[in-house]
Amino acid sequence: MWDVEGKKTRMSVTVFVLTFFSTTQLICGSPPDIQDLNFTVSVDENTETLTTIETFSVSDPDGDSVSCNLAGGGTLFNLYSASATSYAINVLSNSAGFNYDFTASYALSVNCTDINGESTSASIQVDINPDQAPTITHPPSAVKVSENTVALTSLYNLTVTDPEDDPMYCNLTNVNPSSNSFAMWIATSSVYRFYLLGSQRLDYSTVPLYTLRFACSDSWGTSTSTLIVEITPNMYPVFSNLPGTATFSASSTGVGTSIFNVTATDVDSSTLTYSIEASNPSSSIFQINSVTGVVTNTQHLKYVLNSVYYLTIKVTDGKGSTNGTLTIILTNVNTAPTIQNLDNSISVLETTASGSAIYTLVIVEPNAYDTVTTSYSITPADKSSLFSFDPTTLKLSVNGTLDYETQSSFTIKFTVTDGKASSGPYTLTITIKDENEACFFDRTKYFTSTYEASAGMGSMDPGFIVSDHDNGDTYTLSIQYSASVFSNYFKIDSASGIITFAVDYNVDQGAYPSSGNLNVICTDTGNAMGTATVSVSIYDTNDNAPEFPQIAYVLYPSQYLNPSDVILYLAATDKDSGDNAKITYTWTAQMGGSTYYQLSATGRVYIARDLSDLSYGQTYQFVVQAIDHGSPALTGTTTIDIIYRQSITTTTTPNTTTVTTTTTTKAPTFLDYPANIAMVVLMCLMALALLSFLAYYLYKYCKKPGGCKIKSWKTPMNKSVSPTKPNPTKTSFDFWNETSDSNFKSKPFSGKRNSNETKIPMPAPVL
Known part of the structure; x- marks a missing residue:
């Protein structure tokens, strides 16, 4: 019954049995015979694949062919036919391995059958031998x-x-x-x-x-x-000859002498090592060969100071060690020199002069024939040059300048030797005692400057740097006042060193010096003093304007003057000095006139061109400025009135007698000067004296012959008259060379023109 697409289906099958009958003739024969087969075989657990464990042969009495097969043992065994009558049983596969613990034996069966169906069987037991450990x-x-x-x-x-x-x-x-x-x-x-x-x-x-x-x-x-x-356990080495003693003469035993040969034994080691563990007194003058045990000296024994040395010798086998004592006795031992008065301490003033002896050593040398040498070291080493030692006199001296503030103590260590033995170091401690030292400036001379000013002003800082070797010492500054007046003009701030004027200082016209030296003193708390010089320069301040001698000038040039003739030298003054006192002149024409008259920068008023074009009485006024070279520049002012006047000269020559008559231009009177009029007003208290002087002057003048004789003529003031110019020789004018008289035709205001004329003197210029 099947389940086809969910449906039950029954199928009926009819089986037919067919029976065949045949007629067979029965023949009787013998079965095969198995030979040489062991019924028990042993195999090791680790037997390899294809190992043969048994062989046998098969025969058939009837002569029939025979075939055999093997049963049992699973796949571990197989039957191999070597020939028609010979067979071998092999281990077919041991990949799974024999394991005695699980299967100790296997039962095999061999079956042999001939072609007639006759068969023979035989059984074989295969025992597994277990594998064994090493x-x-x-x-x-x-x-x-x-x-x-x-x-x-x-x-x-x-x-x-x-x-x-x-x-x-x-x-x-x-x-x-x-x-x-x-x-x-x-x-x-x-x-x-x-x-x-x-x-x-x-x-x-x-x-x-x-x-x-x-x-x-x-x-x-x-x-x-x-x-x-x-x-x-280890067996320690054993000394053979320690404790032991060796005796030598110190004076004759040279370096490297064999002092003693230490020997030792060890039952379980043939390698022994020797060493010196200690020396009493402590010394490195003896050594031992680590292999041979021979003790030698590293220096001549004449240098040693002790007569007996106890050496502790150690021998070791690498595991354990043994110590022994070697006693070395020395005769004729040297005695080292000594310093008897050290160790010691002394105090020295820091002002102790260089070369002064401060200490003397006392050295004792028992051996009179030995020469003693002294060496020393100074701490700190960088100050060692401050001291010197004389090996002959044994004196220690100061060799420089001691300074408590730099180094307040020194340690000097002395060592003495006679060439064979030494003693020391001995210590001398030197303490430096402080003394008050003067303060001092970083320079001996300073330079400073300022401008003239009033008292308390004119601050000057010379940049004083004052030091004092005494720690914590302070100082004050002062000026050393002396007979020199210059020092009295100044004062100084005692702390800052700023210098100011003690007076209203003015260098104008040499009122006060423009330079000088001050001695400045620093005084410390111990009243010790140091000095320095300050060079002071005072510069002029442009505080004065130029001044003219007169507040106004009146000039009267005549027709006899030529271009380049100087009619006035201006000479303003300035109370300042230097560039501040240098003056340059300039003017401003108030009513023209610059064409005819000029003013040089140095103050020369001169004729610029021929005056014949002017009318007599023609007047020009100029405002003159004198400007100094200071900064800012200051100016002084005056006025100049220039009045062109005629100067007349008449000459008459008769046939029989030569008579010369000179007519002069009327000289200006005192009141012709506006400036004098102003002065009369201002000096009214002197009027009577002045009038008396004028009266006396007129009286003296009229007593002269012809003194009061006045000729008059009528000449129109505004009429142009061409002057007679005797010998009108002209010279070239050098404008720039003001000081050379050769540039002028004649000296102005000298009163002289030609030899045949006489001129009433004009008022001299105010210089």
């Missing part, structure tokens, strides 16, 4: 090892075999107590060795016995065993 041959129960045993020493050789010759290996599995001092290495294919490593040293006093557990394994099993390692 065999450790006679492991030792214990070995003894000295605690002196060195690294990589072989402790024991172990023989290990494997019954099946399987690959195997052995190793240490445990060391008790735990230690890294042991190892197990293979020597040959079947020999393993135990070694002592160098990572740890054996110590009987700490661990006297170790238990080494080890295992040897192949792929089928493991064998274990134990090795006991007993540590034997």
